[in-house]
Amino acid sequence: MPNAVPTENIQVKREGTQVSLEIRVPKEAVRQKEEELLRVLAQELHVPGFRPGKAPRDLLLRRYGVENFWEEVRENLIQDWLDRALKEFSLHPLTTPKVKTLEFVKGESLAFQAEFEVLPEFTLPTDLQLTVEEPPAAEVREEEVEAVLADLRREAATLEPKDAPAEEGDVVHIRRGEHVWEGTATNARPLGRQLLGAKAGTRVILTDEEGHAEEFEVVGVYRLILPSPEETARHYGKETWEELKEEVRRELLARAEARRRDELRRRALDALAEALNIPVPAGFLAEAVEEEMKKFPKNPEVRAEVEKAVARRLRREILIHRLSEEKGLTPDPEEVRRIAAAEGEDEEIVHNRLLFERTADWVLENLRRSQ
Numbered sequence: 001m002p003n004a005v006p007t008e009n010i011q012v013k014r015e016g017t018q019v020s021l022e023i024r025v026p027k028e029a030v031r032q033k034e035e036e037l038l039r040v041l042a043q044e045l046h047v048p049g050f051r052p053g054k055a056p057r058d059l060l061l062r063r064y065g066v067e068n069f070w071e072e073v074r075e076n077l078i079q080d081w082l083d084r085a086l087k088e089f090s091l092h093p094l095t096t097p098k099v100k101t102l103e104f105v106k107g108e109s110l111a112f113q114a115e116f117e118v119l120p121e122f123t124l125p126t127d128l129q130l131t132v133e134e135p136p137a138a139e140v141r142e143e144e145v146e147a148v149l150a151d152l153r154r155e156a157a158t159l160e161p162k163d164a165p166a167e168e169g170d171v172v173h174i175r176r177g178e179h180v181w182e183g184t185a186t187n188a189r190p191l192g193r194q195l196l197g198a199k200a201g202t203r204v205i206l207t208d209e210e211g212h213a214e215e216f217e218v219v220g221v222y223r224l225i226l227p228s229p230e231e232t233a234r235h236y237g238k239e240t241w242e243e244l245k246e247e248v249r250r251e252l253l254a255r256a257e258a259r260r261r262d263e264l265r266r267r268a269l270d271a272l273a274e275a276l277n278i279p280v281p282a283g284f285l286a287e288a289v290e291e292e293m294k295k296f297p298k299n300p301e302v303r304a305e306v307e308k309a310v311a312r313r314l315r316r317e318i319l320i321h322r323l324s325e326e327k328g329l330t331p332d333p334e335e336v337r338r339i340a341a342a343e344g345e346d347e348e349i350v351h352n353r354l355l356f357e358r359t360a361d362w363v364l365e366n367l368r369r370s371q
Contacts, residue, residue: 010085017117017281019091022102023081025110033077034107037069070106077110085114094118094284117281119318124326128367130271135263138256140249148248149232156235159222165197166221172198174206174216181216265360266316272363273315280314288314323359331355 011022041064061069078099086093093116103111159171166172166185172195174181186192191206198204198218207213229241238244289307296302324330331354339354340347 010088012089012091014118017094017120017279017284019093019116019118021082021085021091021114023085023112023114025077025081025112027108029081030073030077030107030110033073033080037073037076041069073106074101074104074110078112081112082114091118094281095287117283119321120279120281122276122278122322124322125276125367128272128275130268130275130363130367132264132268132271132364135260135267138253138260140252140256144252145245145249148252149245152236152244152248153226153229153232154224156227156232158225158227160225161200162221162223163200164221165199166195168196169224171222171224172218173220173222174198174204175219176214176216180219185221262356265357265364268363269316269319269356269360270312272367273319276319278315278318280311280318285311285314320355320359323362324355327359327362329355329358329362331358 009024009026013020013022078101082097082099085091095117097114097116100113100115101110102113103109162170168186170185172183172185174183174195183195184192185195185198187196190209194204194206198221200218200221202218203215204218205213205215227235233239233241233244236244238247285307288310289303292306292310293300293303296306331351336347336351336354339345340350343350
């Protein structure tokens with residue numbers, strides 16, 4: 001079968017985001033696939049009395065199952081011709097193609113239909129007034145700084161084994177199988193409350209918020225010996241507690257500013273998507289909502305809000321895809337690999353983050369906006 005698909009065998013119909021393909025596979029392609037699968041069967045299927053590849057066709061089919069064989073021929077042809085048609089016409093399904101066999105004559109012909117949704121078509125403006133509300137200025141509350149400093153002191157603390165039952169603030173090591181976990185005995189958290197009173201060498205049953213219970217061995221109970229503020233500062237390479245506090249404050253402010261910038265980017269993309277009235281294909285939206293609702297198995301009443309949030313996200317993703325292609329903003333794979341390696345992140349996460357940042361920044365820089 002040639003690599004190029006004979007376009008006269010394919011009819012393409014498109015209405016908005018809905019695409020329908022009708023494909024008629026020529027007789028020679030059906031015969032070729034039939035012979036191809038027969039050769040595979042001849043090598044893989046053992047027929048008593050015959051060497052591999054030498055068994056007669058009728059015996060092979062009888063042993064494998066005639067109907068099974070022709071079903072495999074049909075499925076292979078559909079997959080091959082659908083893939084080639086999508087490539088030939090540069091179609092990128094958003095939803096899983098729904099395939100319907102229109103005609104199948106064994107060894108003679110195959111006709112089938114495939115329906116799916118694709119990205120909507122729209123024109124990017126060269127000049128557009130957008131209303132984008134600026135997020136509040138980044139700020140850091142004193143309690144946030146104190147919370148981080150408390151965590152740093154705890155990370156620099158030493159553990160002193162104790163034979164007595166776990167009390168508030170004690171660290172408890174528990175084991176199940178070959179895995180060991182560390183928990184804190186505390187009334188502040190549900191699992192922490194269950195660790196209060198635990199003693200090394202005993203067993204404890206812990207129940208999570210879903211009601212699942214597991215038994216663990218308590219392998220150690222430890223008193224947490226916190227360093228002084230000055231000792232903590234020196235542990236992290238700072239001369240004074242105040243110097244450590246200022247570094248924490250600067251880091252938190254930088255993170256807050258990064259979140260503020262990302263929120264501004266989201267608002268800019270959402271404003272442009274709304275101005276362009278970008279449609280979200282119904283089937284694509286339905287599939288995404290169903291996937292998101294798996295996170296809320298006991299809260300079906302949130303469906304309307306989930307659908308609204310998912311539609312906004314998908315509209316933004318459609319815009320990002322179009323902008324990145326048209327404006328040449330797609331990150332270079334080598335750059336993605338380098339950043340992912342440096343940050344210890346998944347390459348797909350880095351790729352998507354760069355796409356988001358660059359397309360949003362293009363919107364902010366190139367379209368006039370009012371605040």
